[in-house]
Amino acid sequence: MNKLLSRTFISFSIYALFVLAASIPAYHYIVDGIWLAELDEHNQIIASRTEHELNKMHLDEKQLKESIKLWNSIQPGTSLEETNFDVNLKDSLFIEFRQNPYLKRVEIDRFRGLRKFIHINGKPFILTVETNVEETEETVAAIAMVTLIFFVILVLGFLVLNMRLSKKLWKPFRAALKNLKEFNLNHQKPIEFAETKILEFKELNQALEKLIGHTLLVYKGQKEFTENASHELQTPLSIIKGKLNLLLQDEPVTQRQYQLIEEIDFAIGRITRINRNLLILAKIENNQFNNTEKVDLSETVRKIKREVEDYYRLDEASFIEEIDSGIVISGNQTLIEIMTGNLISNAFKYNTESGKITISLTKIGLTVSNSSTNSLPTEKLFKRFSTTRKYGSGLGLAIVKEICIKNAWEVKYTFKEGLHIFNVFFQTD
Amino acid sequence: MKVLIIEDEPALATNIVEYLSGQNYICELAPTFQRAMDKLSQYNYDCILLDIMLPDGDGIRLLEQIKMAGKEDGVIIISAKDSLDDKIRGLEIGADDYLTKPFHLSELAARMFAVIRRKKFGNTNKLNVGYLEIDIPAKCVSIKGKQILLTKTEFDLLLFFIGNPNKVISKGALAEHLSGDYADMFDNYDFIYAHVKNLKKKLFDAGYEHELKTVYGTGYKWER
Numbered sequence: 001m002n003k004l005l006s007r008t009f010i011s012f013s014i015y016a017l018f019v020l021a022a023s024i025p026a027y028h029y030i031v032d033g034i035w036l037a038e039l040d041e042h043n044q045i046i047a048s049r050t051e052h053e054l055n056k057m058h059l060d061e062k063q064l065k066e067s068i069k070l071w072n073s074i075q076p077g078t079s080l081e082e083t084n085f086d087v088n089l090k091d092s093l094f095i096e097f098r099q100n101p102y103l104k105r106v107e108i109d110r111f112r113g114l115r116k117f118i119h120i121n122g123k124p125f126i127l128t129v130e131t132n133v134e135e136t137e138e139t140v141a142a143i144a145m146v147t148l149i150f151f152v153i154l155v156l157g158f159l160v161l162n163m164r165l166s167k168k169l170w171k172p173f174r175a176a177l178k179n180l181k182e183f184n185l186n187h188q189k190p191i192e193f194a195e196t197k198i199l200e201f202k203e204l205n206q207a208l209e210k211l212i213g214h215t216l217l218v219y220k221g222q223k224e225f226t227e228n229a230s231h232e233l234q235t236p237l238s239i240i241k242g243k244l245n246l247l248l249q250d251e252p253v254t255q256r257q258y259q260l261i262e263e264i265d266f267a268i269g270r271i272t273r274i275n276r277n278l279l280i281l282a283k284i285e286n287n288q289f290n291n292t293e294k295v296d297l298s299e300t301v302r303k304i305k306r307e308v309e310d311y312y313r314l315d316e317a318s319f320i321e322e323i324d325s326g327i328v329i330s331g332n333q334t335l336i337e338i339m340t341g342n343l344i345s346n347a348f349k350y351n352t353e354s355g356k357i358t359i360s361l362t363k364i365g366l367t368v369s370n371s372s373t374n375s376l377p378t379e380k381l382f383k384r385f386s387t388t389r390k391y392g393s394g395l396g397l398a399i400v401k402e403i404c405i406k407n408a409w410e411v412k413y414t415f416k417e418g419l420h421i422f423n424v425f426f427q428t429d
Numbered sequence: 430m431k432v433l434i435i436e437d438e439p440a441l442a443t444n445i446v447e448y449l450s451g452q453n454y455i456c457e458l459a460p461t462f463q464r465a466m467d468k469l470s471q472y473n474y475d476c477i478l479l480d481i482m483l484p485d486g487d488g489i490r491l492l493e494q495i496k497m498a499g500k501e502d503g504v505i506i507i508s509a510k511d512s513l514d515d516k517i518r519g520l521e522i523g524a525d526d527y528l529t530k531p532f533h534l535s536e537l538a539a540r541m542f543a544v545i546r547r548k549k550f551g552n553t554n555k556l557n558v559g560y561l562e563i564d565i566p567a568k569c570v571s572i573k574g575k576q577i578l579l580t581k582t583e584f585d586l587l588l589f590f591i592g593n594p595n596k597v598i599s600k601g602a603l604a605e606h607l608s609g610d611y612a613d614m615f616d617n618y619d620f621i622y623a624h625v626k627n628l629k630k631k632l633f634d635a636g637y638e639h640e641l642k643t644v645y646g647t648g649y650k651w652e653r
Contacts, residue, residue, distance in 0.1 A: 234530040308611060
């Protein structure tokens with residue numbers, strides 16, 4: 001994963017590298033061009049002055065010859081030769097490479113030359129002026145070096161700017177991100193984004209506010225719907241149940257009719273419990289079990305165990321109880337009773353024939369286990385209506401999970417050595 | 430005994446009236462808060478069934494009025510609200526019992542029976558049914574001075590039957606009465622059979638004639 005800014009940083013740096021690299025030949029051509037033009041001008045001046053001065057001296061033939069000889073031997077870079085072409089030939093420019101004769105090592109020098117036809121005392125001469133010019137490689141190398149230094153400065157500058165920008169410019173973005181990470185739909189609290197002057201972030205924040213507001217509304221509506229629907233169902237269910245009771249009193253009811261009534265009654269009992277559990281879930285989510293108190297968990301667990309075991313004949317060494325005394329946790333009494341009740345009654349309900357049930361309670365947590373033949377699907381176990389069992393409400397474990405979430409406890413299911421094991425770990429502080 | 434049924438749902442109110450008829454009850458109906466206030470200001474009742482969600486007022490306020498007037502009427506709240514807060518508030522203000530919809534009519538009758546007896550006889554709540562002498566607070570049953578040892582469940586069942594004389598009671602009603610919140614622990618309600626069988630046997634062994642009858646195979650009836 002790359003940070004957005006390091007992405008742009010890399011792109012910018014690569015782009016800068018290309019531009020600067022391309023600038024090296026460009027600079028070279030410009031510098032070289034100026035250099036040569038300047039030298040041509042310089043050569044021209046020397047040639048013109050030479051012509052002018054020699055003519056001004058009014059030397060005779062002999063003197064001129066000697067002077068030219070002397071000139072040619074001591075004046076470096078120029079030569080003056082008599083020519084027979086008495087035409088007004090054009091001047092010519094040339095470049096020449098020569099080994100420096102005074103150095104032993106190989107040192108090729110570049111020369112810019114001007115060949116000019118001049119007239120001294122009316123006679124035509126070829127005047128050649130040569131001036132040493134910086135070689136191409138040296139110019140390029142120098143420019144490249146400077147460019148490289150600037151590239152390094154540029155990249156370092158990018159780095160520093162990047163760090164400062166990412167700290168400053170992205171501050172509202174980071175703040176918004178932090179808010180989003182901490183957002184919890186259950187708390188029903190909209191996020192308040194900090195004011196920002198940057199258009200993009202402002203738009204982002206507005207869009208997020210709108211989205212979250214809408215989500216909260218939908219979520220609230222859905223929860224209220226569950227609660228209202230559950231409430232509304234109670235009365236018609238009550239009426240059906242009552243009518244069945246009355247139907248039972250009509251004599252004589254046939255045996256078959258009686259069986260039917262019993263079965264309907266049983267199904268209604270199940271609807272009622274699903275309904276009640278949905279209501280409990282909705283209420284937990286709607287924070288209607290808010291009052292927290294110190295709950296004697298040891299006592300609660302023992303009480304629920306006593307209530308539940310009344311209905312089951314547990315014999316032999318099939319029941320193990322390790323409940324430490326005086327375990328007190330803070331939470332809502334009702335919710336804690338519901339949670340332990342669900343876990344313990346599940347253990348009894350789903351225990352195999354002459355299976356083993358263990359309830360253990362320590363400071364760290366509550367463990368309830370029962371015998372079974374195969375593991376349960378862990379990932380959907382705590383989801384609503386995920387159990388395949390026909391007669392449960394399918395909500396017991398979802399409620400347990402929800403209660404644990406509310407109290408920041410952790411509930412875990414494991415299947416080990418033929419046992420379903422449910423652990424609730426309390427936050428120890 | 431006079432019963433006032435404060436319930437806005439007519440179908441439910443008539444269910445209750447119909448079920449209670451044939452027993453010693455005279456039922457009056459009050460479908461609204463106002464009607465209930467009128468009735469309560471004029472008459473006394475042995476038992477008031479109070480739905481706390483009324484179209485024109487909060488039933489809890491009615492309860493407060495009853496208690497402020499110093500009335501001794503037994504009050505059972507029947508509510509679609511299964512919220513513990515409501516339950517605690519209702520009982521704190523002075524309701525005698527709290528029943529959540531939906532309920533079995535036999536459950537309601539048993540609760541009414543208990544509330545009325547408690548109101549009337551308090552700590553000396555002894556009940557004579559035929560030869561049976563039942564000391565409710567002490568949870569003791571005896572025949573002609575000879576005590577019958579019943580388990581808590583069997584005693585519960587016995588009171589439930591006595592509160593519903595001559596009614597056919599399904600095992601579902603009994604199971605839900607006994608197991609309450611844990612009713613969904615059961616795939617079926619067959620465990621009731623063993624409890625009732627034991628109760629019948631104990632009564633029979635003590636020389637008590639069979640008033641507790643099995644009907645239609647799995648239903649029961651306390652005949653008087």
